[in-house]
Amino acid sequence: MTLKTATPLALDTTPGGERRKPVRRRSTQVQDTPVDRIFMVGVYILLSTFLLIVLVPLINIVASSFSSPAAVSGGRVFLWPVDFTLIGYQAVLTSDAILTGFGNSVFYAVVGTIVSVTLTVMIAYPLSRSELVGRKVLIGGVLFTMLFSGGLIPTYMVVRSLGLLDTRWALILPTAIAAWQVLIAMTFFRSSIPGELYEAAQLDGASDLRFLWSVVLPLSKPLLAVIALMYGIGQWNSYFSALIYLRSEELYPLQLVLRNILIVNNTGGTNLADQMAAEQMADLMKFSLIVVSTVPVLLVYPFVARHFTKGVMLGSVKG
């Protein structure tokens, strides 16, 4: 499995990268004919439509989350809050189940990311060194897991026999390494760490570990950022492992709590006397809940979008 194409790092496709000048400006602007101008109008209409299709549902959710329970239940909110209020957020942020879920998710995301990134570097770096005996076999072994996987029940049986059922480790260990990330990291190490550095380090008597720690890792910060974010967001957003491995509600990550509230419609015991008001409040809470649980991801998004884009590029290198 050799690399067929170089890594295209397209700086002008990266949002948030405005500080940098594009690598090459297309001085080759095609002269616009009238037909071209009509074509460009079509292009702008197409993109604006797509922009609106993506934006409108998001705005509707946010607008609803700031509206009154009655307005939300009556379906009167479209793109602007009706009877502006924060009680939806108040209700969400005082719910024990949600706060516990939030805390758990932070734990899973942080610990899971540390474990995953560490293990990924531990396998990707040796595999990027051509001196390694059995390198091809090991790479094949990693890549094969992308084509064929054990499946739900066989994996469940392993987790059960290790006694991990209903423990926090069940959400971290079985999905600790993604073959895709190993591939990305390996490609990065091979293409971005100059061989001369290694030779120089060897002359200085540095061991492999020392070289990895003091030279390779400091040079690989963009890569570490990419894979940490991919693992972190993946962990934050997943509910499947929790659904199959966890029984105790106090271990539930936020996404599973959300699923139970938002989709299974299990709002838990509300002690509001008025049934109608309780229902309206439950409707509003769903909107606020969506915003609260998505904000952490969307907050980091602008800062990470650039790195993510690079990650996609790195991943597009065929292995």
Next chain:
Amino acid sequence: MSAAVQAPVAVTDRERRRRTRKRNLRRHWQLYLLLVLPVAYFVVFQYIPMANNVIAFKDYNVVDGIWGSPWAGFDHFERFFANPVALDLIRNTLMLSLYGFLAGFPIPIILALALNEVRARFFKRTVQMVTYAPHFISTVIVVSMLILIFSPRIGFMSDALGFFGMDSNLLADPDAFRSVYVWSDIWQTAGYSAIIYMAALAGIDPSLYEAARLDGASRLRKIWHVDLPGIAPTVVVVMVLSVGSVMAIGFEKAFLLQNPLNLSTSEIIATYTYKMGLLNADFSLATAVGLFNSVINLVLLLLVNTVSKRVTGNGLW
């Protein structure tokens, strides 16, 4: 002794290789040390589960364990296919992913080509920033948004559908399930999927555009003769990957979008495996169904890749 005399070259060769290998191990033992934990991960959580698939051919029971349980041959596969539900499941799975592929594959390409024409940096950046964002929203949230937006009582989309005279409760409609699934997927991923084509477009040799300009090519002709051939290898790779994974459609979203009313189209192999295995505790049957699915998938991927390499010269490897 005589053997060594007869084949001195072979022996010293092998000997030398053994020695280099030994020296390599001694000098780079730290690299091998690093590998221990990750390799253990792959063995325990990837390869042992693959081996556990053997229970698809056994009558698994907890007491005898995986290897002690009696063999059952292809009984569980036969049991699955004898069930009329099997054909529905396969059809649902295939229809859902084929629909997803046919609708979802061209859109990111069109988006990337359109974005590539735009020179207004602010507009371009805004479209990119906004359309990438849904990719980072979790499946649970996307499905919740769908449920709220299409709710006949509170959602604005059901009002819009009602306005056009359509059934306003889409999520309970088995005929609408696939469309809801596929188009919400496109809503969520089209922008992000365009990135890879944007990168391919940025990598096209500028002299080709120069030549097109000298020839007086219009924008459309430039897209047709320069852009499309330029991104063709990327398109093929993405296509091979998506066709190769038609049977691998994920559990997460289908399961969340399921309700008792739309089960006739929303029950796919992945959700059935979950229900049979973990809710009904029929481990052997669920494993057989899952294995059937994985094998079909692997065969499809290899097949598509081979065909693609023959026809276009591009493939995954």
